[in-house]
Amino acid sequence: MSLPHAILTALLEKPSSGLELTHRFDRSIGYFWSATHQQIYRELGKLEEAGFIRALPSPGPTRGRKKEYEVLAAGRAELTAWVGSSEDPKPIRDALLLRLRAAAVVGTEGLEAELRRHLALHEGQLAEYEEIEKRHFPPERDTAEDRLRHVVLRGGIDLERFWIEWLAHALAELGRPPNSR
Numbered sequence: 001m002s003l004p005h006a007i008l009t010a011l012l013e014k015p016s017s018g019l020e021l022t023h024r025f026d027r028s029i030g031y032f033w034s035a036t037h038q039q040i041y042r043e044l045g046k047l048e049e050a051g052f053i054r055a056l057p058s059p060g061p062t063r064g065r066k067k068e069y070e071v072l073a074a075g076r077a078e079l080t081a082w083v084g085s086s087e088d089p090k091p092i093r094d095a096l097l098l099r100l101r102a103a104a105v106v107g108t109e110g111l112e113a114e115l116r117r118h119l120a121l122h123e124g125q126l127a128e129y130e131e132i133e134k135r136h137f138p139p140e141r142d143t144a145e146d147r148l149r150h151v152v153l154r155g156g157i158d159l160e161r162f163w164i165e166w167l168a169h170a171l172a173e174l175g176r177p178p179n180s181r
Helices: 002-013 018-027 037-049 074-081 094-106 111-136 144-175
Strands: 053-055 068-071
Touching: 002 018, 002 037, 002 053, 002 068, 002 074, 018 037, 018 068, 037 053, 037 068, 068 074, 094 111, 111 144
Parallel strands: none
Antiparallel strands: 053 068
């Protein structure tokens, strides 16, 4: 149920067309809630049918023009209710963790290279997040909205740091000879 809420959030930040939304998802919300272009367009239709959003009136002929959407009062109320609701944490589903468990049974052939590849990916993502932090969150940006957006980014930074540390530990364990504690 969170994709509609991600779209409502993005549209409240700035009324947008479906194409603009997909680009914004690729650059921001997509870091923590991904969606394909098809999913976004499909969800826009559902949100419009539900009366949560509407296409903005077009000043000229609509043929070939992008529809821009805005959030209606019902959509804001839905998002507000969702923000205040409870939801239990979801269990982690990560294929890499499952691979490690399987390696305990079938052997570690190729696993070290995959762990190193993941490590490099997480190091790259951390560098990207830190660059975003430096660019978009200087100390003088201190509104409540900026602080909340920064908290989300800090969560991403902390998760990347966790994965980097965990992968380094996993690689060390993989390279350690048996009974060498």
